[in-house]
Amino acid sequence: MTRTPETPLPSPKERRRLREAQSLSQTDVAAAVGVTRATVRSWENGRTTPRGTTRDAYARLLTGAEEVTPRQETPAPALVGAATGPVRTSPDRAEPTPEPPSETPPAPELAPQPEPALGRDPALGPKPELGPDAELEPLSPSLTPDQAFDALYAFCAPALVRQTYLLTGRRELARESVERAFQLAWHRWPEVAMDRDPAGWVRATAYEFALSPWHRLRPRHRNPEPPPAAPxxxxxxxxxxxxxxxxxxxxxxxxxxxxxxxETAAETEASTPAAANRLLHAREAVATRLPELAEPKELHRRLAEVASAERLRAAKPTTVRWGGEQRARHWTRAAIAFTVVLIGATTLTLRTAPDHYEPPLAPGATVHGVPPRVAPGPLSAEELALRAKLKGEMVSGPERLVPKAG
Known part of the structure; x- marks a missing residue:
């Protein structure tokens, strides 16, 4: 049997360009082809490739052979995700549906999830109105690194501090985690700027730092902070x-x-079924203690209220950049000093260490048969006679040798 060749597809980067050239969102393509938006994103990133009839329909859509009318959706209110990166949900978002066999296995069914509504601090200005398919606009190439970093910080930091507070329950730790994440992002800015989701990169870094178990060893984190005022x-x-x-x-x-x-599974480094089970168990634990929050919509609303009740201010981007640069200088100088000390210790060791083998001295051993030394005592009769004889003989006689003066 001859195998039918698969329909050729352009490169992942070209797929995205062709989609944007037709003014289509990933949700539009997903609806037209019959898959989820995450699957379309995976195709455009090159992680997976469609097969079978799905591949044929996707190829026709990219080449323009099949027309798709972009959907006009009402913009959603300002979201937590809007302040921390791309919003990847739709108003009627349901849990993942089964996909073709070549894609990720289906996950357990969950209740529909409402749109996030944790907004930015009102004092920071108007909230960005982003629709369900809105994404963080690519930074203009004309921006300097400082300007690009400041734009990302102003877009993400305010809501990210609120999220980290819900994650840790500590206000100072939340601010510190976000600042440390952005300082690391500034230190590795070329990598972060080229990442497909810079906001997600910073969010994951902030969460990792906030949940580090080493914080419990810090003196100022041993005592709990004052809880929220509302019961x-x-x-x-x-x-x-x-x-x-x-x-x-x-x-x-x-x-x-x-x-x-x-996406939740990817950010928590777990499989999709494992993330679904964790979510279900977490919701069940919350509903057990607080039955009124059994509904996901009510839980979402209460999370937004708790985060919004705290006046959590993020530092200015210039302060964060300056702190990151100071921290980098400090660690660079510390590394140089340690290297100098290590080289000095190695040099001293080479100069003072022996350069040839010296056999060790054998331990002492007891010698038997030698009479012990005793103190001199009175002379015996024989010794007295011998001394008298020696004294009575001639000084120059043959019996004695006396050295002559030169």
């Missing part, structure tokens, strides 16, 4: 902090930030 906020935050860190992070990413299940 309902205290109860919800207490329930969140009693969850295992990975469950808490999964719940926040899915029900707070608005990531879909595959």
């Amino acid at each position: 309902a906020d205290r109860a919800l935050l207490d329930v969140l902090l009693q969850l295992p860190p990975v469950y808490r992070r999964t719940l926040l990413l899915y029900d707070g930030v608005g990531l879909n299940l595959p």
